[in-house]
Amino acid sequence: MLSRLRTTWSLRPSVSICRRAHTKEKGKPLMLNPRTNKGMAFSLEERQILGIHGLLPPKVETQNLQTWRFQNNLKKMTDPLQKYIYLMGIQERNERLFYRVLMEGIEELMPIVYTPTVGLACTQYGNIFRRPKGLFISILDRGHVRSILDNWPETNVSAVVVTDGERILGLGDLGVYGMGIPVGKLCLYTACAGIRPEKCLPVVIDVGTDNETLLKDPLYMGLYQKRDRSQAYDDLIDEFMEAVVDKYGHGTLIQFEDFGNHNAFRFLRKYREKYCTFNDDIxxxxxxxxxxxxxxxxxxxxxxxxxxxxxxxxxxxxxxxxxxxxxxxxxxxxxxxxxxxxxxxxxxxxxxxxxxxxxxxxxxxxxxxxxxxxxxxxxxxxxxxxxxxxxxxxxxxxxxxxxxxxxxxxxxxxxxxxxxxxxxxxxxxxxxxxxxxxxxxxxxxxxxxxxxxxxxxxxxxxxxxxxxSYIFPGVALAVILSGVRHISDTVFLEAAKTLAEQVxxxxxxxxxxxPPLSNIREVSLQMAVKVVEYVYAKGMAFHYPEPMDKNGFVRATVWNTDYDSFLPDTYDWPGVSFSPKTS
The missing domain is CATH 3.40.50.720 (NAD(P)-binding Rossmann-like Domain)
Structure with a gap:
């Protein structure tokens, strides 16, 4: 088995340079943070320096072996919802390993983290809830949205996906349970286009629900009230949009997702010339x-x-x-x-x-x-x-x-x-x-x-x-990198033509x-390059100087799943003596 495993993983090119990262966290908190946790892939030196030696079994594993373990476990599962829960559990514990598993099995796993299984997961959200993801902003929070955004631990967000849960896929009004949609969408921002996960923020706006089943469910996690359709709803969305750009900047991409038809078109018309926004459903x-x-x-x-x-x-x-x-x-x-x-x-x-x-x-x-x-x-x-x-x-x-x-x-x-x-x-x-x-x-x-x-x-x-997912990750990457402030429909026309050309x-x-979903990372990067070329040519970009090699520019930004090293950066001071000089 091990010899076969070595043969399989030898196909993956090794990384010759290990990135070093600084972390202030040590001990158990380091292992509980999915962004820094490496599981049993921490080296002996890291375990000793970071105060986690003895908190793990003594074996040091490679990410390759960890990936194989999770892939093997997934193959044993037949229930899509069980696979969803298992995958989200990996994401909650070890972010880089989650994306490695997702990217290497994208064709099989996209239907799990995205449609259709994510719809089932939303309907069962109250039963399968483990650890909260994203921000929950309710109609009761009007006047305080900015302070809620300040509670989000990341300070450099580039992309926000927001829903109010009214029209989740073909399933209707799921209220706060719609959080599964922005979480799933942003997983694909990273897996398909290499957008850094810490730059992505999923948000659900809870203004109530008209779903009578949820309003009678003791496990429902949102507001027990009918959906607010008054001016207060519009005021809350206005406040949210202003708070996002005030905190993260005017170039922050805000993707609207699964709003009801009337509000979807209304908000697209209202905000598209004021913010960097688009509606994926439209x-x-x-x-x-x-x-x-x-x-x-x-x-x-x-x-x-x-x-x-x-x-x-x-x-x-x-x-x-x-x-x-x-x-x-x-x-x-x-x-x-x-x-x-x-x-x-x-x-x-x-x-x-x-x-x-x-x-x-x-x-x-x-x-x-x-x-x-x-x-x-x-x-x-x-x-x-x-x-x-x-x-x-x-x-x-x-x-x-x-x-x-x-x-x-x-x-x-x-x-x-x-x-x-x-x-x-x-x-x-x-x-x-x-x-x-x-x-x-x-x-x-x-x-x-x-x-x-x-x-x-x-x-x-x-x-x-x-x-x-053939469209929004590549478009999002291009928009973020080029600093587009307002996304024209011509951008999506260009994206459509680029996708068709790749068949x-x-x-x-x-x-x-x-194209095959297994090739979606390359499809997304090629689309991002084409869209970057287009927006600079049309004067829609705001990040200058304009990169001459746009292909290299796009690909140089792509996040990968290799673990960072948390060892301190040690070096010598050549020629320096700390002994006193003698005459």
Missing amino acids: QGTAAVALAGLLAARRAVGIPITEQRVLFLGAGEAALGIANLIVMAMMETGLAQAEARKKIWMYDKDGLLVKGRPQESDIDQKPFVHDSPGNIESFLDAVNTIKPTAIIGVAGAGHLFTHDVIKAMGTLNERPIIFALSNPTNKAECTAEEAYTLTDGRCLFASGSPFSPVTLSDGRVFTPGQGNN TDKELKEGRLY
């Missing part, structure tokens, strides 16, 4: 979906301007994607009005058309069209509009029926079918249904992962996962519309 989802369409364009040979897109859902994800598609069409010469005519939306009240009883909101109005006829179902909409692509973002699940998928296959030689709702049980259809019912002709992507599909004739298709022809033939 803009990140838009970029990853557009990237999938741009990759599909290569497979079908149809330019983006000739696509007709029908959305199932008309909320923040649908509108974000639609607006970015319009920008992509306009970039190739199509007028905005003409581009909007190629996009239709169908929600719980039917097709978005003029004159329907349900009034459309301000964000939906650009995509409200004249009625094309009597549309009573989504299948009717498909058969009437004849879309080249259908995109599901309704969060309702299983609404791309067999008849809908077959109709898409009849209307198009290569139908584009994106079932993007999360978690997996909310997906509009499965990968197997899409490939089987179109005889393998469809170009499929989902929001949550699906296994490869083998058809009866032996053909194997690997479904692409339209995962926002190889071989991967397209396998059914992929996105």
Whole structure:
């Protein structure tokens, strides 16, 4: 076993220079701090100098061996929630080891720390709670948000992910239990783009919940009150935004996550020109979906301007994607009005058309069209509009029926079918249904992962996962490094194009519309380089002097998981004598 272990880990290049780090902590507190704890990887000298000799078994282990132990334990587990609890336990004890394990198994573990398992973890937050992560700010804290931020131990935060828990994935209002989302997102900031974990701050804003089950649950950890929708809510968000930039600077990135549709769009409009902020549900989802369409364009040979897109859902994800598609069409010469005519939306009240009883909101109005006829179902909409692509973002699940998928296959030689709702049980259809019912002709992507599909004739298709983690870590890294103050939608258009370009022809033939998740660190770094180049070229960057070698600039900042040495920096004073001179 040990010989096999040595062979396996010999593939990982060794680090020739060990970084030295200074710590004021010693003894047990050093071992209880996940940022400084190395477990049994402390050397004998470190144990003696730091006052922890005897507090550990005598064996000194390498990080390689520690990683193998945890990976081996994970393989024995079958329950995703159990794996989540185990992984978060590693993070609470040994931060560098956690990220080493996560990065080396990113394809298998991303569905655990992110969608879909993180959604399950949020619903069970009160039962699996071990140690608090992030900041909890409630409506009762109005007037004191800055003092709460001062309680956060890190003084140099570059990225904040904040939620109010109203619309967690496709699960609805989970209140303070939504903390699992910003924690998971920021794990991917580090694992995918190498952003230092101490520069990341997860926040949940607790203004109550309308979830009756939680309000009756004695284990619920938030405020037992209905969600506050008064002016006090807006005042709290205003105070939070001001407190963040006052403490950490105007260049601090603030990512909004899983707010309700109305507030998501409202806050994006309100804050985007005042702060460095974006909404991942709107803009990140838009970029990853557009990237999938741009990759599909290569497979079908149809330019983006000739696509007709029908959305199932008309909320923040649908509108974000639609607006970015319009920008992509306009970039190739199509007028905005003409581009909007190629996009239709169908929600719980039917097709978005003029004159329907349900009034459309301000964000939906650009995509409200004249009625094309009597549309009573989504299948009717498909058969009437004849879309080249259908995109599901309704969060309702299983609404791309067999008849809908077959109709898409009849209307198009290569139908584009994106079932993007999360978690997996909310997906509009499965990968197997899409490939089987179109005889393998469809170009499929989902929001949550699906296994490869083998058809009866032996053909194997690997479904692409339209995962926002392809976008937000790389964009965040670029924004932080270049000092962008206001994030334009053109940044996400550039990110989408960069992601689509990284899909190889071989991967397209396998059914992929996105690069393998196993390569996401390189994907994110290449995206960061492209976005840094773009923002400097467009005069959007504020960090000067401008780096000439932007690739080297980005890669030099990437955090890695190798342990620091806590041994003191010892050296000689050559030529110095402390003996008195004699005549």
